[in-house]
Amino acid sequence: EQGGIQAEGALNGFFPLDCITQDIRLAVKGAEVILIVVPAFAHRQVAQSIAPYLREGQIIILNPGRTFGAVEVLKTIEETRHIRSLFVGEVQTLPFTARELEKHKVQIIKIKDSVNFSVYPIKHLNHVYDMIKGIYPQLNPIYNYLEVTLNNIGMILHPALSLFNASAIEFARQFEFYREGATPQVCKVLENIQFELNEIFKTLGIKQFRFNDWVEQVYGVINRSIYSAIHEIKAYRDLYAPEKLINRYFTEDVPTGLVPISSLATFLNVQTPTIDSIIHLSNILCGCNFSEKGRTIKKLGLVKFISQHLIHQGQRDPVLAGGNSKVLNE
Amino acid sequence: EQGGIQAEGALNGFFPLDCITQDIRLAVKGAEVILIVVPAFAHRQVAQSIAPYLREGQIIILNPGRTFGAVEVLKTIEETRHIRSLFVGEVQTLPFTARELEKHKVQIIKIKDSVNFSVYPIKHLNHVYDMIKGIYPQLNPIYNYLEVTLNNIGMILHPALSLFNASAIEFARQFEFYREGATPQVCKVLENIQFELNEIFKTLGIKQFRFNDWVEQVYGVINRSIYSAIHEIKAYRDLYAPEKLINRYFTEDVPTGLVPISSLATFLNVQTPTIDSIIHLSNILCGCNFSEKGRTIKKLGLVKFISQHLIHQGQRDPVLAGGNSKVLNE
Missing domain, CATH: 1.10.1040.10 (N-(1-d-carboxylethyl)-l-norvaline Dehydrogenase; domain 2)
Incomplete structure (x- = not known):
């Protein structure tokens, strides 16, 4: 309704959003980076929901992935479609400690200094990191996927x-x-x-x-x-x-x-x-x-x-x- | 010091004891039935302590035996001595619900109606039961040792x-x-x-x-x-x-x-x-x-x-x- 999010704490100000929707097709359409911020037991279901609308070259980031989140998401999508270039990464923990204050208001308690990050398969790590380091400068790319996902x-x-x-x-x-x-x-x-x-x-x-x-x-x-x-x-x-x-x-x-x-x-x-x-x-x-x-x-x-x-x-x-x-x- | 136990509750009165001692030799000597009322993890140690003083024909009752108490006691004694006729039985639960009031006083909260009882090896059950049913009329002899000890x-x-x-x-x-x-x-x-x-x-x-x-x-x-x-x-x-x-x-x-x-x-x-x-x-x-x-x-x-x-x-x-x-x- 407000067209964005009001933040206070470690980040202050109003951040407008292009599109706020419950329509998964609209949410995915045209996004360069798709952030998935849900409990890990829902990763498979979210992957099934977005699979029909994904396009070549899109990046999916699990925030966080828990253990083998990126693998599960990639495999779930591949069960229904073959997309030549699709990139799935995961962060080890949430980069922000935050809580919802009201419907469109959040309190950012802390922006973590450094959060480990990797991609499966690992050969895409540099590409994905280049694409998102501008948004998340605190990400720390780890060239061993297992090290991120097992910790x-x-x-x-x-x-x-x-x-x-x-x-x-x-x-x-x-x-x-x-x-x-x-x-x-x-x-x-x-x-x-x-x-x-x-x-x-x-x-x-x-x-x-x-x-x-x-x-x-x-x-x-x-x-x-x-x-x-x-x-x-x-x-x-x-x-x-x-x-x-x-x-x-x-x-x-x-x-x-x-x-x-x-x-x-x-x-x-x-x-x-x-x-x-x-x-x-x-x-x-x-x-x-x-x-x-x-x-x-x-x-x-x-x-x-x-x-x-x-x-x-x-x-x-x-x-x-x-x-x-x-x-x-x- | 009082030479016996004062009971109240389900049993009332003063019950004199022939011998109250911490000397295991005196406690065992001449006893027809040796009642062992300790946590089951101490059964082995008690068996080792009494082994040197046991005589042919004595009956040992574990009160209670938990699982395989009679077997452990018999085996422990046989490790140090061979006694031709030694009888080891166990009850499934304590026949009395009781608590200590003072040093020589107990409150008998309840005398249980029926308590399962068996002997290992089972061939001695009738003999042992005949010897102790006068003291413990509520015992219920079970002709399957496993049924008592596993329950x-x-x-x-x-x-x-x-x-x-x-x-x-x-x-x-x-x-x-x-x-x-x-x-x-x-x-x-x-x-x-x-x-x-x-x-x-x-x-x-x-x-x-x-x-x-x-x-x-x-x-x-x-x-x-x-x-x-x-x-x-x-x-x-x-x-x-x-x-x-x-x-x-x-x-x-x-x-x-x-x-x-x-x-x-x-x-x-x-x-x-x-x-x-x-x-x-x-x-x-x-x-x-x-x-x-x-x-x-x-x-x-x-x-x-x-x-x-x-x-x-x-x-x-x-x-x-x-x-x-x-x-x-x-």
């Missing part, structure tokens, strides 16, 4: 913390999710998830992920354990637990985070008992088989890509070595 | 409910364990544990366990789901959550309940993903490898007994059929 912090924190607070959330008790929910022994489970993730990264030759390095980089606080790091993050202090048990901490982070990671681990012959336990119990708690509905490397057609990555890394190729070809033959 | 209600409820309330317990928040902690979706996990248990029972030819039948039998309330049953049990209403995260709901019910059940399932080729997930996450939460320290059918030397039971039941024998001999060869 999904939400999936480490959200499902596990929700699980160990499941009764309190379902009982609708108000409590501070991190300050009260992230207790010392519960954080040991987060350390285990990180360990299993790093076993995968080791096999793939990807830089080890340390939650505490990330906290240091973003918040400038040095800590020894995940527990102490979480309790130093000021932005976490006022965050209350979700109001419903079945929420995005499960419905997004399990099927587009833990499930693809677990499928990758199976293919690589890496044991992930903690991740698998959390997936299994989340399935029951939410009454939804995320293991079946979620993203897997087999469903996304990624087996060849991962194998080539391993060969490129000079690592043992589990397919050629016959290590674990179960995923292929299923 | 361990604590292991269904305690670890799972503690897990989904782990943060609140560790944060030392006071809350009613069942009324607030046993929420509808969390109780779905209990239904899954019961389902997996019954898959094992089906393979063993043992009567299916239904929590709701047990509630109906004990409390006279008919319910459809575990959730509604738990919330009808008056005795559960005032029960507060444990004060510490690492407590008997994990340290007893995992190693002497879920772990032996899971080892049995592995041997029988029955899938128990829910039970296994709870064991794995409990191990991390408690910083203790219950899977390794707990009771398993291999460690207890039960593989032959289970195989014979299967043959007797006319079931397929997984060892002879080569179904899953992993446990044997480990």
